[in-house]
Amino acid sequence: MNGKRFFTALILGLLLLPDCGGVTPIVTEKAPIPLKQANQEQVLAENEGLRIVWEDAKDVRDFYRGGVQQKADAEKQFREKAYTEALKSYRASSDFFTKLLQYLPEDMAEYTLYEGTDILFFPNLLMADNHLKIGLIERETGREGPAQSNWKKAQSFVQKSLQSEKTEWGLSLEKEIGGLLASKKN
Amino acid sequence: MNAAYQTKGLIFYRINSKENPEVVRGFLEKESLQVPVLLDRTGGVERLFGVWVHPTSYLIGRDGKVRYRTMGVADWNSLQGTSVIDQLLKER
Numbered sequence: 001m002n003g004k005r006f007f008t009a010l011i012l013g014l015l016l017l018p019d020c021g022g023v024t025p026i027v028t029e030k031a032p033i034p035l036k037q038a039n040q041e042q043v044l045a046e047n048e049g050l051r052i053v054w055e056d057a058k059d060v061r062d063f064y065r066g067g068v069q070q071k072a073d074a075e076k077q078f079r080e081k082a083y084t085e086a087l088k089s090y091r092a093s094s095d096f097f098t099k100l101l102q103y104l105p106e107d108m109a110e111y112t113l114y115e116g117t118d119i120l121f122f123p124n125l126l127m128a129d130n131h132l133k134i135g136l137i138e139r140e141t142g143r144e145g146p147a148q149s150n151w152k153k154a155q156s157f158v159q160k161s162l163q164s165e166k167t168e169w170g171l172s173l174e175k176e177i178g179g180l181l182a183s184k185k186n
Numbered sequence: 187m188n189a190a191y192q193t194k195g196l197i198f199y200r201i202n203s204k205e206n207p208e209v210v211r212g213f214l215e216k217e218s219l220q221v222p223v224l225l226d227r228t229g230g231v232e233r234l235f236g237v238w239v240h241p242t243s244y245l246i247g248r249d250g251k252v253r254y255r256t257m258g259v260a261d262w263n264s265l266q267g268t269s270v271i272d273q274l275l276k277e278r
Contacts, residue, residue, distance in 0.1 A: 049234030050252060059257075061238050113238040116204070117229070 033109050035168040040129065043120045044072045057096070060103050061113070064123060067096030071126055074133070083137045090130045097123045097130075106164035125170055128157035132177055144185050151180050187263055188221050194275050195248075199224055203232040203240075247274055 052066035074089030100123050111121030135150035158174045161167070188198050202210050203226045210223060226232055235244065239257040247253045254270055261267055 046233065047236070050236050052236070061236070065236050114240060117238075 030166060032171055033165065033167040033169075035172070038109050038120050038122070038165075038167045039169050040075075040126070043068055043122060043126065044075070046119050048072070052096075054092075054095070057099075060100050063096045063100035064104075064121065067093045067100065067123065067126065070096060071130065074130070078133055078137070083140065087134060087137055090134050094127055094130045097127045101127070105160070107161045107170075109165050109167065122161060122165070122167075122169075124157045124161035124164070125167070125173065128154040128161065128170075128173055128177070130154075131157065132173065132180070135180065139185070148181065148184060151177050155181065188219070191271065191275075196271060196275060198222075201226050201231055203237070204229045245270065245274060248277060 047065045047068035052062050052069060054066065057063050057066050070089050070093035074086050074093055077083075077086035077089055104121075104123070107124045108121040110118040112118050131150040131154035135147040135154065138144070138147035138150060154177045155174070158170055158177060162170045162174065191198075198221045200221050200223045202223055205225075207225060210225065214223060224231075235242070241259060243254075243256045243260050243262070244252050245254040253274055262271065
């Protein structure tokens with residue numbers, strides 16, 4: 001008797017579920033956040049100012065700010081081809097983000113600092129970009145193996161970012177990393 | 187406290203962020219603290235200091251570097267508060 005009830009309930013349940021009842025679900029793909037709304041330059045600008053040093057970082061917000069500030073240094077050094085310094089800064093930046101990601105693992109286009117003040121919060125995407133650039137430096141210095149390994153890490157961070165917040169910034173980074181991985185030099 | 191420490195070289199400022207000056211004036215009329223209030227109209231100062239909790243207090247040393255930061259309401263008249271200030275004032 002109980003078995004009969006169970007199967008009746010199961011069949012009813014299956015019929016009521018849209019996917020199983022022959023109804024095609026309407027999936028609305030959310031458009032990615034435009035690049036002009038979320039981009040690296042904006043993130044760097046939002047975190048300019050008072051320097052966060054590792055020893056004094058206490059709150060997750062400190063670790064984000066510290067990571068972004070180190071990244072700003074790294075970007076400048078990378079543009080100037082000061083690769084040794086850039087590598088140091090990218091790694092210091094990634095250390096801050098690694099700590100932060102243990103507590104706040106998701107990227108957010110609107111992270112509320114307090115009522116009325118939001119910031120761009122993209123630790124995964126910034127980590128991805130750090131690994132992308134470290135890989136480029138490794139390739140430049142003839143180290144293809146470590147370059148590829150960094151780009152694989154970059155790809156994984158981009159995917160995490162896109163899962164939590166779909167952005168044009170993330171999609172373009174994903175494309176760039178995909179291209180680099182495909183262009184493996186022997 | 188402001189008066190007591192001013193002669194020793196400590197200067198207090200309060201910074202109000204992104205509020206209408208009239209609202210700030212209205213607030214000041216109701217209180218007796220003689221501490222100057224600076225208006226950060228655009229929130230630029232707050233952004234540069236990386237403030238995300240109100241109030242946040244900073245103690246800046248004679249060298250111009252931030253030496254202490256406390257988030258939330260701080261009692262600077264407490265033994266802990268005054269000892270931090272006294273320690274900084276001893277530095278030359």
